[in-house]
Amino acid sequence: xxxxxxxxxxxxxxxxxxxxxxxxxxxxxxxxxxxxxxxxxxxxxxxxxxxxxxxxxxxxxxxxxxxxxxxxxxxxxxxxxxxxxxxxxxxxxxxxxxxxxxxxxxxxxxxxxxxxxxxxxxxxxxxxxxxxxxxxxxxxxxxxxxxxxxxxxxxxxxxxxxxxxxxxxxxxxxxxxxxxxxxxxxxxxxxxxxxxxxxxxxxxxxxxxxxxxxxxxxxxxxxxxxxxxxxxxxxxxxxxxxxxxxxxxxxxxxxxxxxxxxxxxxxxxxxxxxxxxxxxxxxxxxxxxxxxxxxxxxxx
Amino acid sequence: xxxxxxxxxxxxxxxxxxxxxxxxxxxxxxxxxxxxxxxxxxxxxxxxxxxxxxxxxxxxxxxxxxxxxxxxxxxxxxxxxxxxxxxxxxxxxxxxxxxxxxxxxxxxxxxxxxxxxxxxxxxxxxxxxxxxxxxxxxxxxxxxxxxxxxxxxxxxxxxxxxxxxxxxxxxxxxxxxxxxxxxxxxxxxxxxxxxxxxxxxxxxxxxxxxxxxxxxxxxxxxxxxxxxxxxxxxxxxxxxxxxxxxxxxxxxxxxxxxxxxxxxxxxxxxxxxxxxxxxxxxxxxxxxxxxxxxxxxxxxxxxxxxxxxxxxxxxxxxxxxxxxx
Amino acid sequence: xxxxxxxxxxxxxxxxxxxxxxxxxxxxxxxxxxxxxxxxxxxxxxxxxxxxxxxxxxxxxxxxxxxxxxxxxxxxxxxxxxxxxxxxxxxxxxxxxxxxxxxxxxxxxxxxxxxxxxxxxxxxxxxxxxxxxxxxxxxxxxxxxxxxxxxxxxxxxxxxxxxxxxxxxxxxxxxxxxxxxxxxxxxxxxxxxxxxxxxxxxxxxxxxxxxxxxxxxxxxxxxxxxxxxxxxxxxxxxxxxxxxxxxxxxxxxxxxxxxxxxxxxxxxxxxxxxxxxxxxxxxxxxxxxxxxxxxxxxxxxxxxxxxxxxxxxxxxxxxxxxxxx
Numbered sequence: 019x020x021x022x023x024x025x026x027x028x029x030x031x032x033x034x035x036x037x038x039x040x041x042x043x044x045x046x047x048x049x050x051x052x053x054x055x056x057x058x059x060x061x062x063x064x065x066x067x068x069x070x071x072x073x074x075x076x077x078x079x080x081x082x083x084x085x086x087x088x089x090x091x092x093x094x095x096x097x098x099x100x101x102x103x104x105x106x107x108x109x110x111x112x113x114x115x116x117x118x119x120x121x122x123x124x125x126x127x128x129x130x131x132x133x134x135x136x137x138x139x140x141x142x143x144x145x146x147x148x149x150x151x152x153x154x155x156x157x158x159x160x161x162x163x164x165x166x167x168x169x170x171x172x173x174x175x176x177x178x179x180x181x182x183x184x185x186x187x188x189x190x191x192x193x194x195x196x197x198x199x200x201x202x203x204x205x206x207x208x209x210x211x212x213x214x215x216x217x218x219x220x221x222x223x224x225x226x227x228x229x230x231x232x233x234x235x236x237x238x239x240x241x242x243x244x245x246x247x248x249x250x251x252x253x254x255x256x257x258x259x260x261x262x263x264x265x266x267x268x269x270x271x272x273x274x275x276x277x278x279x280x281x282x283x284x285x286x287x288x289x290x291x292x293x294x295x296x297x298x299x300x301x302x303x304x305x306x307x308x309x310x311x312x313x314x315x316x317x318x
Numbered sequence: 319x320x321x322x323x324x325x326x327x328x329x330x331x332x333x334x335x336x337x338x339x340x341x342x343x344x345x346x347x348x349x350x351x352x353x354x355x356x357x358x359x360x361x362x363x364x365x366x367x368x369x370x371x372x373x374x375x376x377x378x379x380x381x382x383x384x385x386x387x388x389x390x391x392x393x394x395x396x397x398x399x400x401x402x403x404x405x406x407x408x409x410x411x412x413x414x415x416x417x418x419x420x421x422x423x424x425x426x427x428x429x430x431x432x433x434x435x436x437x438x439x440x441x442x443x444x445x446x447x448x449x450x451x452x453x454x455x456x457x458x459x460x461x462x463x464x465x466x467x468x469x470x471x472x473x474x475x476x477x478x479x480x481x482x483x484x485x486x487x488x489x490x491x492x493x494x495x496x497x498x499x500x501x502x503x504x505x506x507x508x509x510x511x512x513x514x515x516x517x518x519x520x521x522x523x524x525x526x527x528x529x530x531x532x533x534x535x536x537x538x539x540x541x542x543x544x545x546x547x548x549x550x551x552x553x554x555x556x557x558x559x560x561x562x563x564x565x566x567x568x569x570x571x572x573x574x575x576x577x578x579x580x581x582x583x584x585x586x587x588x589x590x591x592x593x594x595x596x597x598x599x600x601x602x603x604x605x606x607x608x609x610x611x612x613x614x615x616x617x618x619x620x621x622x623x624x625x626x627x628x629x630x631x632x633x634x635x636x637x638x639x640x641x642x643x
Numbered sequence: 644x645x646x647x648x649x650x651x652x653x654x655x656x657x658x659x660x661x662x663x664x665x666x667x668x669x670x671x672x673x674x675x676x677x678x679x680x681x682x683x684x685x686x687x688x689x690x691x692x693x694x695x696x697x698x699x700x701x702x703x704x705x706x707x708x709x710x711x712x713x714x715x716x717x718x719x720x721x722x723x724x725x726x727x728x729x730x731x732x733x734x735x736x737x738x739x740x741x742x743x744x745x746x747x748x749x750x751x752x753x754x755x756x757x758x759x760x761x762x763x764x765x766x767x768x769x770x771x772x773x774x775x776x777x778x779x780x781x782x783x784x785x786x787x788x789x790x791x792x793x794x795x796x797x798x799x800x801x802x803x804x805x806x807x808x809x810x811x812x813x814x815x816x817x818x819x820x821x822x823x824x825x826x827x828x829x830x831x832x833x834x835x836x837x838x839x840x841x842x843x844x845x846x847x848x849x850x851x852x853x854x855x856x857x858x859x860x861x862x863x864x865x866x867x868x869x870x871x872x873x874x875x876x877x878x879x880x881x882x883x884x885x886x887x888x889x890x891x892x893x894x895x896x897x898x899x900x901x902x903x904x905x906x907x908x909x910x911x912x913x914x915x916x917x918x919x920x921x922x923x924x925x926x927x928x929x930x931x932x933x934x935x936x937x938x939x940x941x942x943x944x945x946x947x948x949x950x951x952x953x954x955x956x957x958x959x960x961x962x963x964x965x966x967x968x
Contacts, residue, residue, distance in 0.1 A: 020711075051795065101967075129838070140657075142659060143654075144658045144662070148898075148902075148939065148940075148943060149899045149901075149902035149903070150902075151902045151903065151905065151906075152902045152905075152939065155905070155920075156920075156924070156936070158924075159924035159925075159927070159932070176744075193900055201680075217690055238831075241785065242782075246783075246785050248693055248784050250785060250786070250787060253787045253906070253909075254905070254906065254921055255783070255921075256921070256924055256925065256926060266785075266787075269787065269788065269791070272688055273791055273910075276791060276794065276795055276799065277806070279718055279799065281795055283791075284788075284791050284792075284795070288785070288788040288791070288792070290783075291785060291788070292783050292784040294779075295783040295785075296779065296780060296783035296784075298783075299779055299782055299783050300779065303779070371867075371870060373864060373867060401870075402870075403870075404867065404868055404869065404870035405868070405869040405870025405871075406870055409869075410865070410868035410869070412861065412864070412865045412868070417860065417861035417862060418861045418862050418864075418865040419862055419865070420866070420880050420884070421884075421958075421959070421960055422861045422883055422884060422957075422958070422959060423879075423880075429881075430871045431871065431875070432870070432871065433870070435870055435871050435872065436870060467959045467960070469959070469960050478859075480865070483869055484868075484869070486781070487870070503924060614752070633844050
């Protein structure tokens, strides 16, 4: 008799809080245009007189710019809100794409087997020897040099999304493949095969839903990683083009002014970023505990 | 020296309410006797076994119970009190020999480690004793097997090793928790006869947890039937098999296919399922599935009553002396 | 076992060849070396001469073969950006990266393993919860932010430690070390803490997770049932079993450290290979990019290989299976 014990009270509360925080982030980002005090993309709204102001609670601060301004007079709070959109958008898109590529590859590989399976798994293994950041950097760098300069601006974001996705597809593929190998032997699959249903339908209609559990867990971890990777790439200057800055770009810009004591340009975007990833990680942890069939502490 | 368990109560502590999992389980086992504890999955038999060695982890807790072994009475709700008994007074043979042995250590070393944890033996003496024990449990080429890793042994050999580990400090009570379930039929038979021999040689008391009535028939001297966390019938083996008094026992026995019996016709199964802990019906827990249930059964839980060397908890027991058809 | 190791070795070589091929293929597509070396104003004749000199008129396979030949001899080309042979550049920058990564790895192991064990054994304590919470934060805060904040606090505000560079280094043959000077050591503090934080948090959680898994496994349960001491269970049976996956991941994390070093080196302007790679990517300095990738591939393959071999040594189950898994 295996007792299914619920989450401990503390964890459950933490997960709820995290989900609320994520929801808040999403809302703020979605409505940034209306919430942000200053439309920072609009260069005409900038006034150099307002440059490098500290947050409003500081003596030299200005109530109009709650979290201070950067060296061009751009409101930090507004910058953070718009940057959030990019950071979250790219993160979600990258994970979704990685999941799409990886799960498809894993499902097909596990189901069909043979040389396709061997090839994909060797490729995956080879890629795994490299940390994702390097892979992303490399793909980004390659794309950057291969594409003509004029296209850089418009394609900047998709390239970054693609780079991160290509760096992260392997865990999805592995999990999908393992799950498929297990499910393949089960009765319902063999029944469907006997009924001569096309293998695509068997794969995506029958096997996929049963394999989703671990994939969702990987997705939550992957989301946090994707957001961090994008921020890191932008910080290093090989990410999103600086015309529409993400949180990483904001930190990069602000870091030049750190030695002179202008901490707010770095801290607030950084905190926003860390808060988002922390919320995603906590929610992911909670989700994992909820989906994990292993019970720690029960006795059969 | 007999083993006595009194009033075992195991509860699941949840923030909402306390859910009783095992209630008021008591029995006595004489030396050399085997008590078979039988029931469906979820009845609480494995939990009972775990409780006897205090291997119950929060939020499941032992809330009451006293175990008397070798004239020592131990309160089971205190983990510190139980710990010294493990291995020394009470031995435990686990269900799955595949996962119960540490894969990184040689089986001989694991036995030596256990021996030295309980007995004042030096390395050499412990090794000799270990090889002797391996021979006792029927392990072929014991001296050679000493240096093998668990994955190098077959299932049957692993179970023999597990039995050796359980018995090495000569406990008064051995709990065998479904220890033949993971084995194939022929290996099962070997292990069963091994256990029978060991019991006879050493005079140990055995609590045999199983859902397999065949094993019970081979090994047990007395049988207790568990349902929804309580014992509902207990009797010596012969009388129980020949003339069960509780309808549930009867249904269990009827559900076992018999070689040489009638061919054709449906295999009698017990309709419905055993209620989950915390969702017990009022009155007798078995009444929704019982063909003999009456109004009284629905409202009043029958107490476990003793008569002679048997116990029974039923308002409308089958007639004593009525044999199986 | 030998055949298993050989297989792994060949696989590693295969990966290297593939990476080399990719690096080479990319390098021929990324930019025009003739342009880069001669500039825009060269005449057609000069370009043709250059092409022949560089062997760019030969078929792809031949070029690749020559490339491999040069690589093996240590001739990795000349940096487009700096005009210095790549080999020299790498040798010059290698010590900085190695010392930084080694120090970070040291910190990771020093703190990660004990803290992970502690949080597994003492699950309920307040300290455990604090440590776990901090580890979650450590995983969520980007490395560059930590570096910047540390710089702001310790270098700008408190002025205790330098904010960039390696300090004074001492040359020992081809190697330069910052460990022998006080300024060198002080410069190492902030960058290594920054680099270590993420992998420390990861390792801690991993150790905890694996140890918890093992401590709830069947064989640990059986070990408890046999009456072995908690200490023996935790360290002999618990930790040793958890060690295997931990070693694997820890070694792989070393690879991660080398990657994340890019960020840390950027923040602290640490003159290592990571910073070199970043500048090469920004500038599209193809020879440096390719050589760095090859070097990274060699290191990772080597690390993976060593991990594989040690797994075979430590896990008896893998040893006896021909070819391993």
